Amino acid sequence: MDPVIIVGAGPVGLSLALALARQEVPSVVLDEGQGKDEQRAARTVVLREDTAALMERLAGAPLTGAGLPFTGWRSMRRRQLTRKVVFEPDGTAHGRSGEYGPTTERAAEGRKGTVEEPGGPAPLHIAQHVLTGALRTAIAGQPLVKVTVESRLDALEQEPSGVTAHTRGPRSTWWRGSHLVGCDGPRSTVRKLLDIRFPGRTAVERHAVAALRAELPWPGEALLHRMPPWRTSGPSGGEVTARPLPDGVWRLDWLLPPGKDLVTPELLVTRIRETLAGWNGGTTPAYDLLDTGVHTVHHRLARRWRAGRVFLAGDAAHLLGALGTQGLDESLRDVDNLAWKLALVWHHGPHEALLDSYQAERRAAVAARLRAADQALPLLRGGGGLRSYVPGTARGHDALLTDGHLGRGTLGTPATYAASPLAAEDGESTAFVGTEPGAPVVDVRVTAEDGASVRLRDRLGRGSLLVVLVAPGTGVWERKHWVSAGIMPRLAAAVTALPHPAELLVAESYPGAAAHTVLLIRPDGHLVTALAGVRPADLYAAAEAALGGPAKTQETANAR
Template structure:
């Protein structure tokens, strides 16, 4: 039984929903507060859900449903001034049960997660509760919302981009910048079967000169179209004049269509200086804002939620010291900084901030039409990928598996400490067949090769409540069958023990739960050194 007050989750968007559901998996009750009177079920918003996020959602009963309803686009086509430069095919799913990506509207994703919450007695979702005060102490937090005061053992702030009040209450800064240009979104329903599995990116088309257009397929024959537009763009005026209809038809052609939803938004690149304030954690857009090219917003927010949930559970149950919460900032702030770096590079290519980079972009796009080597320089967004905790204070490094840096686009790094473990089938002693990641998300997991000596580690694994599975073939081709792979509750590799002993496993588990952490390596602003 959870021995404390519930966790207060502020914000009932996908990140807050995921946080509450994952806490419930660990038996942790939560109260979810949202200032809105009810769910705003309109618009596509964040549409690209990564395979690894679907995997997280499967742990709470939503992953397969969202994947089955979503559209899997398999080909990314890139155009310049109407001519196709190249097409990229996403890799196959491999051992994962999920496709690389699915497109589905954020509002539908939220509906599926709401259904999971409705079936979960440990989650208390309250609408119309705007948090106006938040105080924290060594034992928890006190919030005022909806005219009442609520006590919580921990709090997770998931209130999205407009979290200025709560960040100010916590003394958190949100440095960065905003882009001048706006982006117009239209959800258009039309019969375009030849576009159903393709993402189309247009650089400088004649019907949006000097700017970009992006087209994504979505369920129900709906297509999400994003236009880069000037800062003074007026959607209402363009709708009234009929110019919006002309704009849409220049993309889809002379076919019947229904305009389902439209909106104008502005891109921001910002990150909070702190993602942990005592027993309060910031997650999702409340902690970081990035341009959406590469789908690193919602996907990164779900990774925040998973990281926060298991660490709150371990601290609350007394399985780890409160310093484990500091590793949430270490790991997820480093992830946010990297996402900022990647998306800023994309925006500098899409919207060059100076003449030199404008000339570079023009030259790259001209060369890409005939030079395959130039195509790798065309930056329309590096697709979302999990952050690799190779520099985390919780990760035990392995000199035999050094991290080689960021791999080429579309590829995963070699398996090793800090990396999200490659998925694959595993058979339990009772004959049950499951997946490595599904098993890992039940707690700490030790996977032992067929020739590994289990005797030295059995007692340690039992003492630390670490599940032990033998006969694991491992994610490496050379199959170090004597090795053991220690996985965290978020399926990241905490350590690889080539010659496991009682002491080496105990040290790795102590380090992975912040009970034996080496001296912190920080730069002046509190960010772990860049590792890629």
């Protein structure tokens, strides 16, 4: 069978190629560039725990970046700053007052609890060229992936049996593939050739960006300062964020006022110096400026993400990023969602409902994120009353703003595919656990069929469904003693009979799950259902639903 054609060799395209190869699907990556990445210290990405784990699985090695434990700031209107609050891993808070001028007891008291400890692993901050370099290194040793440089797409054709793409460059040629995925960025040629609209908002936010090496008082802690009191240049207000990178490097972002005013080098240097001085008691420390730029945030969403055998992913399908939300993070979830579905179809034949579910799930998830940001923007940027607009947001502006940065709330929590066309129906045997159907599962430790003790997340992305039995006590016995005891033989037989290959795993416990609960999990780590005990018929029905129903014949697919 022909390989999958991937247009674009950025982090999304390279990740998709590796995700397909992990499921034994060959691909051709069309790279219009030279196969190298510009090293820009100011161009960085933030990955949540699940997407960072995905990248490490695909790269085959830990990523070198920095965690982002958050230090929250809030300024007073009278050029006073309340206490700095650092939230420790155990949830306790402590602070110091009077660092940048007098702090009244009332102001200090009002500061308590305005920024919450995120709870859970911190997001990973990494330079984009480091991430892309790790992916390219992994691809260099992957025989199922072919990267062709200086190959710019300029035409594509579809037919029932496949896709043909033409590239121009030193070796102008036609490429034949089973499917084609456009991972070619905001100006996607694939999207334009398909005549798919890309509506939305331009320049939702602008940020001046600088990467520099300096010593700040809080090494390794990300800073969010919503209303810095030291601002002397330009309009007052506008938050400042600082994110650590390895080797003493920091990325600093300043929210710019609306408009298209030119960010001059003089203005940027002024902002750097006053910010560093504000964080260092009025004295600007020595620093080494490495890189600068202006980052403009657009909010756009493609009308369609699928046209026959052609798909859109990443920035070709959506643009977001205001209020700390991370576009690449969502783009990598596109990859995780699409890869296993393409792999299943590539190996087992037409399954149109399964392929359709990619757009249904991912477009809805990104649309919800965009709506949440659009609702929050006027509140945080326009100074409107929070409670009068959004019920239940009494935590205040600071906490709402940090949601996107920390990956929580409507701005940052990973998507739940509860309304997915792949959702299984509840029945009498349905059990309720700490994860709702359609949500990402918790990364607990499990025992594999070969007796190995691994993290559940390590078994994802291989194309198989996962069936996890919650069996307290199995961890203290050798596998040979319980693999043939109790309900295990019946469950193993039920797993073997499923309509798609599945791996049987055993966990000592799972949040909210009773003993003998059986979890069915998709290859991308989202829960299909939880069942009370071994129910072969219900397990089979749920697995079939997760695959989009019974596979259709080639004739039915062609008629589509």
